[in-house]
Amino acid sequence: MMAPTILITGATSGIGLALFEQYTTQGAKVIACGRNQEKLTDIAPSAFKICHFDMTQPAEIASAADDIKVLDVLILNAGDCRYIDDAKNFNGELFANIIDTNLSSLGALLQHFLPKVKKGGQVVFVSSSATILPFPRSEAYGASKAGIDYLANSLRLDLVEYDIGVTLVHPGFVSTPLTDKNDFSMPFLLSSEEAARRMIIGITKRKKYLHFPKRLTFLMKILSILPSSLWQSLIISKNKTEQNNTMEDEK
Numbered sequence: 001m002m003a004p005t006i007l008i009t010g011a012t013s014g015i016g017l018a019l020f021e022q023y024t025t026q027g028a029k030v031i032a033c034g035r036n037q038e039k040l041t042d043i044a045p046s047a048f049k050i051c052h053f054d055m056t057q058p059a060e061i062a063s064a065a066d067d068i069k070v071l072d073v074l075i076l077n078a079g080d081c082r083y084i085d086d087a088k089n090f091n092g093e094l095f096a097n098i099i100d101t102n103l104s105s106l107g108a109l110l111q112h113f114l115p116k117v118k119k120g121g122q123v124v125f126v127s128s129s130a131t132i133l134p135f136p137r138s139e140a141y142g143a144s145k146a147g148i149d150y151l152a153n154s155l156r157l158d159l160v161e162y163d164i165g166v167t168l169v170h171p172g173f174v175s176t177p178l179t180d181k182n183d184f185s186m187p188f189l190l191s192s193e194e195a196a197r198r199m200i201i202g203i204t205k206r207k208k209y210l211h212f213p214k215r216l217t218f219l220m221k222i223l224s225i226l227p228s229s230l231w232q233s234l235i236i237s238k239n240k241t242e243q244n245n246t247m248e249d250e251k
Helices: 014-025 037-046 058-065 092-116 139-158 192-204 214-225 228-250
Strands: 005-008 029-034 049-052 071-076 117-126 165-171 209-212
Touching (some): 037 049, 092 117, 117 139, 214 228
Parallel strands (some): 005 029, 005 071, 029 049
């Protein structure tokens, strides 16, 4: 069999980099995409091709797509995570930026790269288990990922006639440069390498939905079907406890 051609956005760090390394080791032709030219240059010797663009700049995406002929798998992985720290004084600029980076940018990425995905190919959306339950401070991040969920599930229906599969991924907490900044506990934390390994297995099997670690995601799904007053009180209580612990640590 010919080596598959796989495009990965956000391939210079975290899950994206781990996917790049593991797919490359397996002999795939990996097109690594990112906005950090220095990091792209570092991984270029192992890449089939590198694409330098900012996801929020449609013209840059269009230019990068011109040089790509055909794709077996399109993995839309890149994104950002920042929190609304003061809900009463809502940061609309931060909210818009996260929505633009995580969700709106997918419009241009799909416009220019989806036509390259061949019959029998696959599109992979990396969302988040945060869409299972709402969390404090996650108004921007959670809303952007919830939008990805709907986009993926809707697009799956429309791509059936083209024999293109859609995989939606809900990772739990994964150790990446983004999560390293979190100031709260992250149960069942996985390494980027383990997350990528699980994703590759599911993508190869053309799974429609991947979620991991299941110890976390099943717990969240169970909580989500309980009365809202119960799980909301649990989350609010946990959040207050962690805030108090952080304040004590800073003293």
